[in-house]
Amino acid sequence: DTAVSQTPKYLVTQMGNDKSIKCEQNLGHDTMYWYKQDSKKFLKIMFSYNNKELIINETVPNRFSPKSPDKAHLNLHINSLELGDSAVYFCASSQTGHYQxxxxxxGTRLSIL
Amino acid sequence: GESVGLHLPTLSVQEGDNSIINCAYSNSASDYFIWYKQESGKGPQFIIDIRSNMDKRQGQRVTVLLNKTVKHLSLQIAATQPGDSAVYFCAETAGNSGYSTLTFGKGTMLLVSP
Structure with a gap:
């Protein structure tokens, strides 16, 4: 009955590899997000999708490519992983609307060796 | 451990005490505010929200106060319990579109001793 679920929970890989993180929500929301949380616990928005359309891209390197096959899923693919990509990545969802x-x-804890 | 090198503001209280966690925001256009609780190894969990047309909102054991004049938000937790130990974030959003981008504060660690 998990509302927003991400896989995998842990991802350990080497620099230069390509990896994907998957996210699914069963809340019936039509807006989904990816956030990055650094080692100091600072949370920053990366992307937002509404009904499969990209609406926010917060100057994230184009090595990061989100894909939304339907409004319940938002996956994150990362090419050519770098040491600085090590972080915890969180998926989120909400109803469309300002006060939601x-x-x-x-979260998915990504560790680059 | 996970907290090595982590220099979050920390509030230490005894079980049963009331806790107050503060947050300053900078965007005077922000009109919606949310408090989240993040336990170790988990994602941020929604606690309570408040719109800018309100000064105070109460939930179960929690109260959020908003002072727009000084751009300050606080979370009060009554009768704090060990299970309340976590990192607490305030988040704000502004804008007149249907899409809200949350800006998170730096977080405060709450430690509750039995």
Missing amino acids: PQHFGD
């Missing part, structure tokens, strides 16, 4: 709280998954 976002609901988060439990």
Whole structure:
């Protein structure tokens, strides 16, 4: 009955590799997001999709490519991984609308060796 | 451990005390605010929200106060319990579109001793 679920929970890989993180929500929301949380716990928005369309891209390197096959899924593909990509990545979802709280998954901890 | 090198502001309280966590925001156009709780290994969990047309909102054991004049937000937790130990974030959003981008504060770690 998990509302926002991400896989995998942990991802350990080497520099230069390509990896994907998947996210699914069963809340019936039509807006989904990716956030990055650094080692100091600072959370920053990366992308937002509404009904499969990209609406926010916060100057993230184009090595990061989100894809939304339908409004319940938002996956994140990362090419040519770098050491600085090590972080916890969170997926979130909300209803469309300004006064709508976002609901988060439990994160994917990405470690680059 | 996970907290090595982590220099979050920390509030230490005894079980049963009331806790107050503060947050300053900078965008005077922000009109919607949310408090989140993040436990170790978990994602941020929604606690309570408030719109800018309100000064105070109460939930179960929690109260959020908003002072727009000084751009300050606080979260009060009554009768704090060990299970309240977590990192607490305030988040704000502004804008008149249907899409809200949350800007998160730096977080405060709450430690509750039995």
